[in-house]
Amino acid sequence: MKILMVCLGNICRSPLAEGIMKQKAVENGLEWAVDSAGTGSWHMGQLPDRRSIAIARKKGIDISDQRARQFQTIDFERFDIIFVMDTQNQSDVLRLASNEKDREKVALILDQTYPGQRKSVPDPYYDDNGFEEVFDLLDQACSVFIRRYI
Numbered sequence: 001m002k003i004l005m006v007c008l009g010n011i012c013r014s015p016l017a018e019g020i021m022k023q024k025a026v027e028n029g030l031e032w033a034v035d036s037a038g039t040g041s042w043h044m045g046q047l048p049d050r051r052s053i054a055i056a057r058k059k060g061i062d063i064s065d066q067r068a069r070q071f072q073t074i075d076f077e078r079f080d081i082i083f084v085m086d087t088q089n090q091s092d093v094l095r096l097a098s099n100e101k102d103r104e105k106v107a108l109i110l111d112q113t114y115p116g117q118r119k120s121v122p123d124p125y126y127d128d129n130g131f132e133e134v135f136d137l138l139d140q141a142c143s144v145f146i147r148r149y150i
């Protein structure tokens, strides 16, 4: 399974989603490839936000080896599933899709825990206290997803 996690900046939410899913895959002996990207280009090459690094570290996950990159059309070929964090990411990614096969790969990550509710992972960039909630939402969603494969 090849999974891509996508948010806006690729520094707050999707690096956490990548770290969490990777950790769960390893713990369950699954050889999955998990990566992340942002729809925007502002933070390309940067480390994850220090607040994401800190909350991940507190939960026993090291995400400090990650570097931000921008989502590219070729990612539709490279990945089986593209999990987007919010409905804006969803429309931005879908706009780059060339066919139905591409479109079918794109899913809101919180559809795992709240199917059909079109719930977004809140953007914690301007909210120092939002990172714990983001971590928990992503941890639950990744657990639900991986349960189908273990």
Ligand code: 4NP
Pocket (backbone or CB within 6 Å): 007, 008, 009, 010, 011, 012, 013, 014, 038, 042, 123, 124, 125
């Ligand atoms: P992310 O959070 O999409 O979860 O990485 C953001 C990071 C940066 C910005 C917005 C959201 N920004 O406006 O620079």
